[in-house]
Amino acid sequence: MATTTTTVPSAGPIAGSRSFISRLRDGDEIARLVTFIFAGTVVLITLLLVYELWRESYLPRHKFGFGFFVTSVWDPIFDKFGALPFIYGTVVTAGLALLIAVPLGIGAAIFLAELAPARVSDTLQFFIDLLAAVPSVIYGLLGVFVVIPLMRQYVQPGLKNSLGFLPFFQGPAYGVGFLTAGIVLAIMVIPYIISVSREVLISVPRDQREAALALGSTRWESTWKVVLPFARTGIMGSIFLALARALGETMAVTMVIGNTPTISASLFSPGYSIAAVIANEFTEATGDLYLQSLIELGLVLFLLTFLLNGLARLLIVVTSQRGSGMGQA
Amino acid sequence: MSTRLRWRKFVSHFMLTMTGLCALVAVAVLFFILGYLVYHGGTSVSWNFFTKLPAPVGEVGGGMANAIVGSAKLLLLACLLGVPIGFFGAIYLAEFSGGTIAFVVRYAADLLNGVPSIVIGIFAYSLVVLPFKHFSTLAGGFALGLMMIPITLRSTEEFLRAVPRALREGAMALGASQWKTIASVVIPAAYRGILTAILLAFARVAGETAPLLFTALGNRFWSPGWTQPTASLPVMIFTYAIAPYDDWHRQAWAAGLVLLSLILIINIVARVILSRGVAVPRT
Numbered sequence A: 001m002a003t004t005t006t007t008v009p010s011a012g013p014i015a016g017s018r019s020f021i022s023r024l025r026d027g028d029e030i031a032r033l034v035t036f037i038f039a040g041t042v043v044l045i046t047l048l049l050v051y052e053l054w055r056e057s058y059l060p061r062h063k064f065g066f067g068f069f070v071t072s073v074w075d076p077i078f079d080k081f082g083a084l085p086f087i088y089g090t091v092v093t094a095g096l097a098l099l100i101a102v103p104l105g106i107g108a109a110i111f112l113a114e115l116a117p118a119r120v121s122d123t124l125q126f127f128i129d130l131l132a133a134v135p136s137v138i139y140g141l142l143g144v145f146v147v148i149p150l151m152r153q154y155v156q157p158g159l160k161n162s163l164g165f166l167p168f169f170q171g172p173a174y175g176v177g178f179l180t181a182g183i184v185l186a187i188m189v190i191p192y193i194i195s196v197s198r199e200v201l202i203s204v205p206r207d208q209r210e211a212a213l214a215l216g217s218t219r220w221e222s223t224w225k226v227v228l229p230f231a232r233t234g235i236m237g238s239i240f241l242a243l244a245r246a247l248g249e250t251m252a253v254t255m256v257i258g259n260t261p262t263i264s265a266s267l268f269s270p271g272y273s274i275a276a277v278i279a280n281e282f283t284e285a286t287g288d289l290y291l292q293s294l295i296e297l298g299l300v301l302f303l304l305t306f307l308l309n310g311l312a313r314l315l316i317v318v319t320s321q322r323g324s325g326m327g328q329a
Numbered sequence B: 001m002s003t004r005l006r007w008r009k010f011v012s013h014f015m016l017t018m019t020g021l022c023a024l025v026a027v028a029v030l031f032f033i034l035g036y037l038v039y040h041g042g043t044s045v046s047w048n049f050f051t052k053l054p055a056p057v058g059e060v061g062g063g064m065a066n067a068i069v070g071s072a073k074l075l076l077l078a079c080l081l082g083v084p085i086g087f088f089g090a091i092y093l094a095e096f097s098g099g100t101i102a103f104v105v106r107y108a109a110d111l112l113n114g115v116p117s118i119v120i121g122i123f124a125y126s127l128v129v130l131p132f133k134h135f136s137t138l139a140g141g142f143a144l145g146l147m148m149i150p151i152t153l154r155s156t157e158e159f160l161r162a163v164p165r166a167l168r169e170g171a172m173a174l175g176a177s178q179w180k181t182i183a184s185v186v187i188p189a190a191y192r193g194i195l196t197a198i199l200l201a202f203a204r205v206a207g208e209t210a211p212l213l214f215t216a217l218g219n220r221f222w223s224p225g226w227t228q229p230t231a232s233l234p235v236m237i238f239t240y241a242i243a244p245y246d247d248w249h250r251q252a253w254a255a256g257l258v259l260l261s262l263i264l265i266i267n268i269v270a271r272v273i274l275s276r277g278v279a280v281p282r283t
Helices: A020-026 A027-057 A058-064 A084-115 A118-133 A136-164 A177-203 A205-213 A219-230 A232-250 A251-257 A276-280 A289-321 B003-042 B047-051 B063-094 B099-114 B116-132 B138-160 B165-173 B180-190 B190-204 B233-241 B246-275
Strands: none
Touching: A020 A027, A020 A276, A020 B003, A020 B180, A027 B063, A027 B099, A027 B116, A027 B180, A058 A289, A084 A118, A084 A177, A084 A219, A084 A232, A084 A276, A084 B003, A118 A177, A118 B003, A118 B063, A118 B190, A118 B246, A136 A177, A136 A251, A136 B003, A136 B190, A136 B233, A136 B246, A177 A232, A177 A251, A177 A289, A177 B003, A177 B190, A205 A219, A219 A232, A219 B003, A232 A276, A232 A289, A232 B116, A251 B233, A276 A289, A276 B116, A289 B099, A289 B116, B047 B063, B047 B246, B063 B099, B063 B138, B063 B180, B063 B190, B063 B233, B099 B138, B116 B138, B138 B190, B165 B180, B180 B190, B190 B246, B233 B246
């Protein structure tokens, strides 16, 4: 086969000097074509997904225009659809989730990367990975039977008695609502924050820590003032990743948010989120406008997570490139 | 020791203890979930659960045999769609592609991976359910398969890339063609990694509920065929958990326990395969 070394230009990156004819006879070109078709399918599917979402949301885009996002009437009977309560619910619950999950997650990541011996750190990371594998419907199940009763009986009355003067903690304690959804979401995204932040922290060069310690800083000061700033962008990346997860999360939120399209400053109030309304009303949507309004909500969700994921990946890549090429801690 | 230094040391110890507590809380959640499911679900898992159909509303008892079979059918379809595309696509990315096409494919896969599962459900609905005018097992399997593609693709590619270049060059120096090199040297060297990738992708979609809600829908009886709606474990957990009947709640716990055990066992097995005698250094 190597006998046909003619002047035909080479075809592939590895194949080097062998001619197209010999590569064809060896089956290389066929293998290349076949695998290319499979790889191309991935691109095709992704493009088709965007196209379908765009095409299937034609009616509401043309009927409501931008008003879709700023009106809060959701009335299938009179064909009036405004997404504001759902956008509000999605943003509030995801924001609450980050408020709880970020300090906890980064704290745990610091422990795993800076303090724990490698063996302990790896074991704990193994459990964290398992936690990330728990399906969302299981979180929802525990949310319904554990978190909601706890919230109704202890947490919400407690918050009302101590911080009830704030507008966030007023109104009747139903158990379901923004706060409950935020807490369940927080529990769900903590593993993502820990895993990514830990990787980023571990990739911070060892000299950075040693220099800080040599200058007389305590362990915490070296972590807080040197290691964390160095890993800042990567940690931001993990937070965006978690935010994207929280925005798109469906089952757990649907089961605990209360499914009422309201906009209320009180976190005790039942609400609704984009993903939850799609999950609940999609099969019952009568009429094209209703169904397509739900699909437009899906499009909004897609665009949001698309932007956040892109941003997150960029930040993580930037940090890991900065930290690479040097020794690991 | 000055007061200032003592204060700094106190702060250091205090904050580091707090980080330890954070880690403890995070891991404790896992054991809480497990313990709670075993406690509530363990008493409800019985032989009937695996062999009987759901009882009519109001009657106590019954099982979820149809949901278990339904889940198996959906996952089989998902594998049929997701594994070949992910596997062969990864071979193209790691072995054949130049720069631009690989970048586009990777970008598309990452994009697909980040799409919320409910949106995947909408896509499967408009692509499979609408043309057939019927909720079906096929549509559900299609949705789950879509979710498997990017996970399988990206991790398989990484494991293929981790195979040392010297192995490829050795095979080609012996006169093997490129696809023969890939089939008989590269893939065997990376097979543990690839198996892990597929198992993890499988475990990930096994618990997905949202994309099944309006594709496979649900069914109180045996699904009559691939083009008919079918029950599945995750959707059963959802409908049973939000229903007002105590007996259904009991069954939801049992289904949760079965589903979670399956997923955790697959995860653990995948990690054991990867860590034991890897032919290729881990990346």
